[in-house]
Amino acid sequence: MSATFLSSEFFHNYKRNLSAIAGSAILLAFTVIVLAGPLFVAQNPYDVAQLDLLDSYKPPVWLEGGDARFLLGTDGQGRGVLAGILYGTRVSVMIGVSAMVMSCLVGTTLGLLAGFYGGRLDAAIMRIADIQLSFPSMLIALFLMSAFGTGIDKVLIALTAVGWVVYARTVRGSTLSEVQKEYVQAARVAGLRDGKIIRRHVLPNVLTPLIVVATVQVGSFILIEASLSFLGVGVPITEPSLGLLIKNGFDVLFSGLWWTSVFPGLFIMALVFGINLFGDFLRDELNPRLK
Amino acid sequence: MTAMLQVDDLRQEFRIGGSMLDRMRFTDGRLRFPDRRVQAVNGVSFAIERGEVLALVGESGCGKSTVAKTIARIYRPSGGSIRIDGEDISRHGVREMLPVRAKMQMIFQDPFASLNPRQRVRDIVAEPLLEQTKGRAARREVADKTLALLARVGLNTEHAGRYPHQFSGGQRQRIGIARALSVNPGLIIADEPVSALDVSIQAQILNLMMDLRDEFGLAYLFISHDLAVVHHIADRIGVMYLGFLVETAPRDRLFSAPRHPYTRALLSAAPSIEKTRPREEIELSGEVPSALDLPSGCCFRTRCPLAFERCKVERPTLRDTGGGQQVACHLVDEPERDIQ
Amino acid sequence: MANDMTVADALLSVEDLRTWFHTFSGTVKAVNGVSFSLKPGEIMGLVGESGGGKSVVGFSILGLIDPPGRIEGGRILFNGEDLVTAGEPRLRQIRGRDIAMVFQDPMTSLNPLRTVGEQMDEMLRLHTELDARARRERCIRMLEDVGISRAAERLASYPHQFSGGMRQRVVIAIAMLAEPKLVIADEPTTALDVTIQAQILKLMRHQIREHGASMVLVTHDLAVVSEMADHITVLYCGKVVERGPTDDVIRRPAHPYTRGLIDSIPNPEHRTARLSQIPGAVPDIRKLPKGCTFRERCPRAAAICAQSEPALTLAGERAFACHFPLQEGEIR
Numbered sequence: 001m002s003a004t005f006l007s008s009e010f011f012h013n014y015k016r017n018l019s020a021i022a023g024s025a026i027l028l029a030f031t032v033i034v035l036a037g038p039l040f041v042a043q044n045p046y047d048v049a050q051l052d053l054l055d056s057y058k059p060p061v062w063l064e065g066g067d068a069r070f071l072l073g074t075d076g077q078g079r080g081v082l083a084g085i086l087y088g089t090r091v092s093v094m095i096g097v098s099a100m101v102m103s104c105l106v107g108t109t110l111g112l113l114a115g116f117y118g119g120r121l122d123a124a125i126m127r128i129a130d131i132q133l134s135f136p137s138m139l140i141a142l143f144l145m146s147a148f149g150t151g152i153d154k155v156l157i158a159l160t161a162v163g164w165v166v167y168a169r170t171v172r173g174s175t176l177s178e179v180q181k182e183y184v185q186a187a188r189v190a191g192l193r194d195g196k197i198i199r200r201h202v203l204p205n206v207l208t209p210l211i212v213v214a215t216v217q218v219g220s221f222i223l224i225e226a227s228l229s230f231l232g233v234g235v236p237i238t239e240p241s242l243g244l245l246i247k248n249g250f251d252v253l254f255s256g257l258w259w260t261s262v263f264p265g266l267f268i269m270a271l272v273f274g275i276n277l278f279g280d281f282l283r284d285e286l287n288p289r290l291k
Numbered sequence: 292m293t294a295m296l297q298v299d300d301l302r303q304e305f306r307i308g309g310s311m312l313d314r315m316r317f318t319d320g321r322l323r324f325p326d327r328r329v330q331a332v333n334g335v336s337f338a339i340e341r342g343e344v345l346a347l348v349g350e351s352g353c354g355k356s357t358v359a360k361t362i363a364r365i366y367r368p369s370g371g372s373i374r375i376d377g378e379d380i381s382r383h384g385v386r387e388m389l390p391v392r393a394k395m396q397m398i399f400q401d402p403f404a405s406l407n408p409r410q411r412v413r414d415i416v417a418e419p420l421l422e423q424t425k426g427r428a429a430r431r432e433v434a435d436k437t438l439a440l441l442a443r444v445g446l447n448t449e450h451a452g453r454y455p456h457q458f459s460g461g462q463r464q465r466i467g468i469a470r471a472l473s474v475n476p477g478l479i480i481a482d483e484p485v486s487a488l489d490v491s492i493q494a495q496i497l498n499l500m501m502d503l504r505d506e507f508g509l510a511y512l513f514i515s516h517d518l519a520v521v522h523h524i525a526d527r528i529g530v531m532y533l534g535f536l537v538e539t540a541p542r543d544r545l546f547s548a549p550r551h552p553y554t555r556a557l558l559s560a561a562p563s564i565e566k567t568r569p570r571e572e573i574e575l576s577g578e579v580p581s582a583l584d585l586p587s588g589c590c591f592r593t594r595c596p597l598a599f600e601r602c603k604v605e606r607p608t609l610r611d612t613g614g615g616q617q618v619a620c621h622l623v624d625e626p627e628r629d630i631q
Numbered sequence: 632m633a634n635d636m637t638v639a640d641a642l643l644s645v646e647d648l649r650t651w652f653h654t655f656s657g658t659v660k661a662v663n664g665v666s667f668s669l670k671p672g673e674i675m676g677l678v679g680e681s682g683g684g685k686s687v688v689g690f691s692i693l694g695l696i697d698p699p700g701r702i703e704g705g706r707i708l709f710n711g712e713d714l715v716t717a718g719e720p721r722l723r724q725i726r727g728r729d730i731a732m733v734f735q736d737p738m739t740s741l742n743p744l745r746t747v748g749e750q751m752d753e754m755l756r757l758h759t760e761l762d763a764r765a766r767r768e769r770c771i772r773m774l775e776d777v778g779i780s781r782a783a784e785r786l787a788s789y790p791h792q793f794s795g796g797m798r799q800r801v802v803i804a805i806a807m808l809a810e811p812k813l814v815i816a817d818e819p820t821t822a823l824d825v826t827i828q829a830q831i832l833k834l835m836r837h838q839i840r841e842h843g844a845s846m847v848l849v850t851h852d853l854a855v856v857s858e859m860a861d862h863i864t865v866l867y868c869g870k871v872v873e874r875g876p877t878d879d880v881i882r883r884p885a886h887p888y889t890r891g892l893i894d895s896i897p898n899p900e901h902r903t904a905r906l907s908q909i910p911g912a913v914p915d916i917r918k919l920p921k922g923c924t925f926r927e928r929c930p931r932a933a934a935i936c937a938q939s940e941p942a943l944t945l946a947g948e949r950a951f952a953c954h955f956p957l958q959e960g961e962i963r
Contacts, residue, residue: 009655182405185365186470190419191392193385204409350824459912489680489851491909494895498905516825523897523906546899560829562854564881564893565900575826578794 010285020281026274034093037086042069045079045087046238052078057252060259073259075248081263084245089267091241095152096222099159100214106160107167108210112198114168115175126172129165137162141224145233152235155228159221166213174206212283219275226268242268293377294338295478295510296362296395302370303332303354303361303534307583329582331357333534333590334371336609339510341477346513346525347536348557352579354534355514356400359482362512363397364388375478393423396471400483402463406455412466413437413451420473440469444499461492468499472507480512485520497524518561522546527615530554533582533590536609540616550618552595589621599628641708642845643692643813644668648705650684650691657917661687663869664705666943669862671812674839674846676860676877678853678892682913684869689815689849693732694722709813728758731806733835735818737798740805741790747774747801748786751808758809769808777804777834796827800834807838814839817849832859853892857881865889868916868924875949885951887929923954931955 005011014020033040043050055078058067066073072081114122132140144158178184179202187197226243228234230250235241240248242264249261306326316323332354339345347355361368364380373381380391396419399405406415417437424433438448444465455463464484471479481500485493501524503509515521521528522542529539530553538551549555556573575594580586589607592598601621609617622629650662662684669675677685690696692707694714707714709730714722726732734740742750751770755761761769767786774782777800790798799819806814819835820828836859839846848859856863856877863880865873865888873886884890891909911928914920922940926932933955941952 012655182399182401183407185360185363186397186399186405186467187407187418188365189363189392189397190470191385191389191422192418200410201407205407350826461912489913490853491680491891491895492912494897494906494908495910497897498908501905518825519897519899522899523902556826560826562825562828562832562852562858563899564854564857564896565898574829578796578827579824 013285014281017281019277023274023277023279023281026270027278030089030093030271030274033086033089037090041080041083041086043080043083045083054078057257057260072263075260076252081245081259084240085242085264085267088240088242088245088264089271091152091235091239092222092225092243092268092271093218095155095159095225095235095241096218099156099163099221099225100218102156102160103163103217104167104210104214107164108171108203108206110164111168111171112175112202112206115172116179116194116198116202118176122172125168129168132162132165138224138227141228142231142233145228150233150236152239155225155234158228159224162224163217163221166217167210170209170213171206174209175202178202178205208286212279212286215275215279215282219272219279222268222275223272242271293374295341295343295376296339296512297374297377298338298358298362298371299336299374300371301332301335301358301361301368301373302330303357303366304369305329305331327583330585331534331582332361333585335531335534335536336371337529337536337539339478339512342504342508342510344504344511344513344524344526345529346515346521346527347529347531348515348518348521349531350516350557350579352533352582353531354582355531356482357534358531359397359480359512359514363395363480364391389422392419393474394476395478395480396474396476398464398467398471398479398481398484401487402460402467403455403487405467406463408455411452411454412441412446412458415455415466416440416451416469416473418473419470423474436473437469440472441466443472443503444469445495459492460488461495464488464492464496465499468496468503472503475507476509478510478512480514482514483516484513486515486517493520500524518557519563530557533579533585535590535619537591537620538616538618539609541614544614544616548616550612550616550623551591551620552597552622553591589619597622597629599625601625640670641668642671642673642710643847644706644708645688645692646706646708648688648691648707649703650687650696650700651703652700654699659916660869660919661700661916662691665864665866665869665871666705667862667864667871667874669813669845669847671845672840672843673862674836674848674860676856676863677847677849677866678851678856678863679866680851680892680913682868682916683866685849685851685866686817687869688866689732689817689847692815692847693726693730694719727754727811728809729811730813730815731809731811733799733802733806733814733816733819735821737795737802738790740802741798743790746787746789747793751786751805754805754808770804773804773808774801776807777801777838778830779804796823796831799823799831803831803835803838807842807844810842810844812844814844814846815849816846818851819848820855821850821852828855835859853881853896865892868913868919870924871943871950871952872925873949873951873953874943879949883957885946885949885956886925886953887931887955887957888925890957891928923952931957 038044055067055070055074056076058070058074059065060073061068061071070080074080075084110125114125140162141158144161145154148154148157184197184201187201225234225241226246229241229243230247232247235244245264246261253261306328316325335358337345347358349355360366362373364383368381371381372379375391375395380388383391417433420433420436438451441448441451446462446465458466485496488496497520504511513524525542527539527541528545529536530551531537532553538554545554549558552573556575559573573596577594580593586593588604589602592602607619607621609619610623612618612623645668646666648662648665652659652661665688667675677688679685691702692714696702702715705715748770752766755766755769770786771782774785779785779797779800793801816835820831823831832855848856850856860877863875863877864871865886867888873880873884873889880889881893884893894907895909897906909928914924914927920927922938923936926936935954941954943950943952
């Protein structure tokens with residue numbers, strides 16, 4: 001299995017694509033952060049007992065007044081910026097990935113139903129999708145968050161409400177073309193019921209294009225969540241994501257205490273950049289039309 | 292004894308025009324959603340006896356594939372009856388169709404699109420049979436039968452775990468045949484089963500189908516546009532044009548004494564490597580009219596070199612001309628108008 | 632040379648053409664040593680099954696091989712000029728004016744966004760010195776010639792407003808506009824119904840003869856070739872296996888592959904219970920067997936066929952590549 005992968009065309013192209021390698025290297029680094037982040041720092045930034053106000057607003061270690069315990073400096077509560085980032089990345093990535101999975105489930109289901117049955121069901125689902133697309137996704141998310149209130153679960157619901165459309169449209173399109181194919185007719189002749197035809201025959205054949213959509217979406221979800229948190233309607237203060245860290249630092253940004261918000265910002269940028277680089281490579285590789 | 296398949300006055304129309312938004316029209320001060328209907332099949336009747344091969348020929352858009360897929364109940368007919376073994380299945384739902392599926396199976400045209408690319412060959416072949424069998428004990432038997440079928444259609448049973456893309460076009464068509472055979476059907480509907488294949492492979496598949504027919508006593512409804520192929524495989528041939536059956540006859544009679552001008556034109560248009568055959572030259576001008584807007588009277592009159600006044604006003608029905616031949620043409624009543 | 636003539640006589644002379652495609656999974660030698668030649672006014676049928684390389688020959692002549700494909704060797708002499716080394720600017724001059732093309736799907740050669748009249752006019756502007764009025768008259772006459780009624784009105788129509796058969800007529804009209812010396816037709820009637828096919832074939836034959844042009848007719852259909860072509864070249868796995876005057880080859884094939892192809896066509900004149908078939912399938916062109924590429928499917932194969940690849944043997948107007956060619960009257 002691994003031998004066939006290493007000699008596959010996919011891997012061959014990957015090896016020769018610098019941005020794909022850079023993208024996956026960044027993603028790998030962030031995977032390590034998400035899985036093992038707390039091991040790199042002594043301090044748990046959410047344990048009040050480990051905080052000391054005497055450590056507040058220490059600059060990064062290479063500046064004058066830096067403290068070796070806080071590589072990237074500290075914030076107003078004496079919380080290490082690096083520690084905050086490592087814990088915050090977990091929250092950001094967790095929200096991005098879970099919201100992507102939920103959007104994918106909802107969108108794929110609706111897209112399959114719309115494409116398979118057509119008619120009024122299709123018209124209804126797709127018109128809702130059109131309406132959804134005619135509003136900026138930030139606006140919808142903002143509206144929903146101010147209606148529901150803050151909280152990770154609310155953020156997930158808001159992101160799913162924004163994100164399902166792209167899956168529904170992609171899946172509906174592929175379903176329409178798959179249903180025309182004779183293997184679906186063959187499944188009917190074999191006596192399968194609709195549900196089984198959809199699950200066994202249509203679904204596996206419409207998933208490939210979703211990989212690209214899903215990858216890129218994680219990046220955009222992380223950004224939307226950051227924006228929501230920055231505006232104060234995202235995650236609660238007890239579980240700060242990267243976006244909330246930026247917001248917290250933003251208040252003191254112009255007092256010369258730049259590190260508290262610039263470093264989380266750089267991390268978000270690197271993360272989304274890596275995701276997009278890898279997503280572009282996947283798009284080129286998995287798109288049969290470009291082959 | 293009842294016929295394997297008996298089709299009476301089969302009709303099929305399709306709605307076109309897309310979604311409600313596409314169809315929206317504002318006429319006479321009211322919002323309307325008119326839909327246009329294509330008459331794909333216009334009252335086709337025929338029967339197939341056990342072990343018989345009936346071929347339907349015609350050009351694209353003549354409705355031959357729609358007839359096949361409607362009989363296989365991929366589509367629900369809009370009119371007429373379809374009897375399998377005497378049982379009318381034209382209104383059956385998915386559940387009621389299941390036992391019928393064990394009597395009737397189908398082979399498809401496109402060896403690439405007719406097999407799910409994500410299924411293993413053994414799962415593809417076993418699928419119809421698994422729907423028919425309940426309970427785990429039968430699984431083992433299904434697996435054994437699948438391998439036997441693959442061997443019977445000339446495939447290496449060691450390849451049962453492979454995916455369709457690892458096979459050539461001819462081999463895929465064999466997989467499709469094995470799938471159809473899995474439930475021991477009495478009737479197989481074959482929709483252009485060899486037209487996507489190279490000629491040397493086409494001969495292999497035709498031979499296999501003929502062997503299986505002898506071995507299992509199969510009846511075929513064989514759809515094709517290729518007269519040479521049809522002549523080889525069919526006992527009886529029906530010629531379709533614009534959703535109508537215009538002539539049916541036993542094979543040899545249709546080739547030696549075709550009556551309908553369209554049949555004659557088809558026969559004279561088919562290219563052949565034998566230049567010796569004396570040919571009646573009936574050349575057609577123009578192209579098939581749209582099925583959205585059928586001509587009045589005889590459907591063929593717009594291209595028929597022999598059409599006359601009556602063809603415009605009266606639609607000819609199939610009538611017996613002896614020897615098992617039926618023709619839908621006014622020339623049968625007025626033979627003096629024919630070129631002889 | 633091919634048909635016992637010198638290169639100077641030939642309008643087109645393809646010599647040892649090799650066109651390969653360098654793909655990830657190996658080099659596909661789609662055309663691997665193909666030679667034939669064509670006199671002015673002649674129709675040559677290039678036949679074979681899928682994977683035979685017949686379309687690639689057509690595209691090579693037109694200089695339309697894109698990476699990963701490459702012409703690796705050989706010459707394509709057109710009027711004595713080698714097209715392989717001619718370069719793209721020169722090929723652009725030749726394409727359309729001297730060599731025209733007709734493809735299977737008319738929609739690929741017609742621009743869907745421009746009217747038929749505009750596309751015909753462009754052809755004439757590129758390749759002739761005619762003024763606007765003369766060009767328009769020429770276009771109308773050409774459309775009438777290919778059997779399109781109300782030609783003046785139809786000039787303003789877009790390709791999708793024509794049916795499949797009519798579209799192919801338009802393509803033929805465009806192809807013949809600049810009075811080309813050579814037409815490459817790649818499966819021109821494969822997508823059409825048999826009654827329309829008969830019309831188009833008749834039209835093509837008439838147009839070619841009337842304009843004194845030559846044609847390379849690429850097709851999988853032996854019956855079409857036998858009705859259209861003067862000469863026939865049979866390809867298998869990128870190589871010529873047999874070549875000669877059409878009637879001669881069809882009536883007395885020398886190569887077992889040609890024989891097999893002819894015999895696998897069901898023949899309404901002599902119906903047999905079973906068709907004679909060529910066993911097996913075309914081998915993977917990246918992993919061709921050593922020796923004769925047809926030997927694994929050949930009823931006559933012997934030890935030598937596995938060891939040495941048969942060279943193309945010339946015999947008068949005919950040529951074949953087989954160690955054990957069929958003799959006249961011999962059935963397999």
